[in-house]
Amino acid sequence: MNRAGSSAHFNLLARVLHWTMALAILAMLFVGVGMVASLSLRPTLVSLHRPLGIAILLLAAVRLANRLRHPPPALPADLPAIQKAAATASHILLYALMFAMPLVGWAMVSAGGYPVTMPGGFSLPAIAPHDPTVYAVLRTAHTWLALLLFAVVLMHLAAALYHAWIRRDGVFASMARGAGRHRSDIRS
Amino acid sequence: MLDSDPAAIPASRRRATLAWLAIALIVAAVALAFAWVGGWLGSSRLTSQRFTNAIETANGQVWRGFRRAHAKGVCVAGYFEGNGQGTALSSARLLAPVRTPFVGRLSIGGGSPYGLDARARVRSMALKLDSDDGQQWRMAMNSFPFFGVSSVEAFYEQTRANTPDPATGKPDPARQAAFAKAHPEFARFADWAAHAPWSTSWANTTFNGVDTFRFVNRAGNVRNVRWSMQPQTPFAGMTPEQREQADADYLAEDLAARLAKGELRWDMVVTLAQADDPVNPSQSWPEDRPRVTVGTVVVESSSAQATGACRDINYDPLVLPTGVEASDDPILAARSAVYSVSFNRREHDIASGEAGAATGHAATPESDR
Ligand code: HEM
Ligand code: HEM
Ligand code: HEM
Numbered sequence: 001m002n003r004a005g006s007s008a009h010f011n012l013l014a015r016v017l018h019w020t021m022a023l024a025i026l027a028m029l030f031v032g033v034g035m036v037a038s039l040s041l042r043p044t045l046v047s048l049h050r051p052l053g054i055a056i057l058l059l060a061a062v063r064l065a066n067r068l069r070h071p072p073p074a075l076p077a078d079l080p081a082i083q084k085a086a087a088t089a090s091h092i093l094l095y096a097l098m099f100a101m102p103l104v105g106w107a108m109v110s111a112g113g114y115p116v117t118m119p120g121g122f123s124l125p126a127i128a129p130h131d132p133t134v135y136a137v138l139r140t141a142h143t144w145l146a147l148l149l150f151a152v153v154l155m156h157l158a159a160a161l162y163h164a165w166i167r168r169d170g171v172f173a174s175m176a177r178g179a180g181r182h183r184s185d186i187r188s
Numbered sequence: 189m190l191d192s193d194p195a196a197i198p199a200s201r202r203r204a205t206l207a208w209l210a211i212a213l214i215v216a217a218v219a220l221a222f223a224w225v226g227g228w229l230g231s232s233r234l235t236s237q238r239f240t241n242a243i244e245t246a247n248g249q250v251w252r253g254f255r256r257a258h259a260k261g262v263c264v265a266g267y268f269e270g271n272g273q274g275t276a277l278s279s280a281r282l283l284a285p286v287r288t289p290f291v292g293r294l295s296i297g298g299g300s301p302y303g304l305d306a307r308a309r310v311r312s313m314a315l316k317l318d319s320d321d322g323q324q325w326r327m328a329m330n331s332f333p334f335f336g337v338s339s340v341e342a343f344y345e346q347t348r349a350n351t352p353d354p355a356t357g358k359p360d361p362a363r364q365a366a367f368a369k370a371h372p373e374f375a376r377f378a379d380w381a382a383h384a385p386w387s388t389s390w391a392n393t394t395f396n397g398v399d400t401f402r403f404v405n406r407a408g409n410v411r412n413v414r415w416s417m418q419p420q421t422p423f424a425g426m427t428p429e430q431r432e433q434a435d436a437d438y439l440a441e442d443l444a445a446r447l448a449k450g451e452l453r454w455d456m457v458v459t460l461a462q463a464d465d466p467v468n469p470s471q472s473w474p475e476d477r478p479r480v481t482v483g484t485v486v487v488e489s490s491s492a493q494a495t496g497a498c499r500d501i502n503y504d505p506l507v508l509p510t511g512v513e514a515s516d517d518p519i520l521a522a523r524s525a526v527y528s529v530s531f532n533r534r535e536h537d538i539a540s541g542e543a544g545a546a547t548g549h550a551a552t553p554e555s556d557r
Contacts, residue, residue, distance in 0.1 A: 033226035036529075037235040039340050039522040043506050043514055046524075112531070113501055115324045121510035123322060132500050136539030139532055150222060158215050165207035 057102035108138035247299030253543020261295025263496025274482030278403035279511035306434035314503035323509035329395035335469035336377030412461035417454035494548030502531035
């Protein structure tokens, strides 16, 4: 039941990127809310948060390019249409947020008049004007988009485990493992 | 083919129930951990937001669009001229014999933008310096020579002890006494506040970095340092009578009058720590520590903060160039955290149009209440 030409698992690059970025993005969310509250850890965490966020932006570009060249395996044919739609919609949203979060972060730091400091003493150029209104809008967006991302990641996590433990349909394995059996094989 | 075995159905149903339970638990655990890290669970942990709330409460009201501390001040502009003496200590470009332009701010301590200049015990200088190598150094310095308390929690307690009692409009003396008793190190600060001479101007005030930083030179040698901006304008003291008669805004008026006649200068003097000198800003270093004059701050002009370039700047003392790093000074990290919250709040005030006085669009603060 797979798309012609695509195998039943994500290619190695997709899998490596998925799991590295999953870890990095979850870390960014925790680091983010932790650093704006902490009276002691902020300096260390901010200097991790900025470059890691920019790294995620670069990796997201590689990941999208890889995905366009290597279409992912089709979802199991017997998956209800509503679940397929939810999967597709959430993946699109996750991709959008993987680009939006770092771009909004970078623009927000620019609009606040801060240098966008990276390790090694160099700074990225400002990508938004230093302006209180632009800053306030982007600062609010960074928080709400982060909360949206966190909510979608939680649902995504629940869905992945549902496939792994309840449906046991090979969807989890398609991201977890390399060359495996076809999803339809596992299912039957 | 277990699924089609009738005897196994209850077992598989049990397994599915367990799996659902496990999924729910995992998701709930991750969500709870997130909320805990964000400080949204319980109200006991002291966070940057709660600290800023306490400052706003101590201010008696929220002055929309203004800094939640050091609310009253003026923007200044000028340049820093390094003399090269600091280059052996730190690789920061600022210390080379070059001119580095800055946008600065001179202010008084206190949360009200209408505080009386002659009553403000603490005066301050903040600088945002942009080097020609693209790096930035922000500083925020005060006229006190050391910080009053040794921990962030103690400063929080101090802030709360200074909060006006709604009944009297004044801080509760009993609460202040209890604070002083619980924090004996504060006596030294109280003594400074009571006895240090008052100078007549921002121009003849010394501004101290107070916190401890690390200088790293080209060879990678690290040294703990503190610095001060020492005025070239000679000290002149103010008597209590003069302070009584001084205009509410006399500091800004005096500054403008002096700048009309010429630029104002401060020498940047760096003090070098010895191995065991404390990083905590409440503890002074022995007088015999080596001092190096590394350059001069030159203020050329001033402008009102409502429309000046310093308004939308957060003088976060941890925006530092290569060659300068934070030390383990706990106050420094807390400042960076609280300034950010204060900055966010005042920029939101401005963006939402609630800051007429702070932006020069309304003459009186009443319209912001
Ligand atoms: C937290 C643990 C995570 C688990 C267990 C997990 C699991 C999975 C699984 C099993 C798939 C395959 C779904 C399919 O075949 O359609 C998948 C796909 C995907 N995951 Fe995750 N994921 C996790 C975290 C994340 C995070 C944090 C993100 C990004 C914000 C993310 C983004 C994606 C995207 C966009 C896809 C679609 C495939 C692609 O084009 O890359 N995942 N995930
Ligand atoms: C995947 C990318 C990113 C994620 C998931 C993320 C997430 C977060 C979160 C959850 C917060 C806390 C928000 C709050 O509680 O109000 C935060 C704050 C922050 N983020 Fe990001 N962020 C990302 C990228 C970036 C980038 C690329 C930058 C800058 C270059 C950046 C700069 C900041 C800063 C400076 C703050 C603190 C702002 C403040 O204290 O006012 N972020 N981020
Ligand atoms: C934990 C201790 C401290 C707290 C919570 C604190 C809090 C604040 C806050 C909320 C602001 C307003 C920031 C803004 O909106 O931009 C501020 C400004 C300022 N603080 Fe502190 N402060 C602390 C310690 C110090 C120390 C030790 C110094 C001196 C060395 C200092 C010097 C200044 C100066 C100069 C400004 C004004 C900066 C400007 O002109 O924008 N503060 N402080």
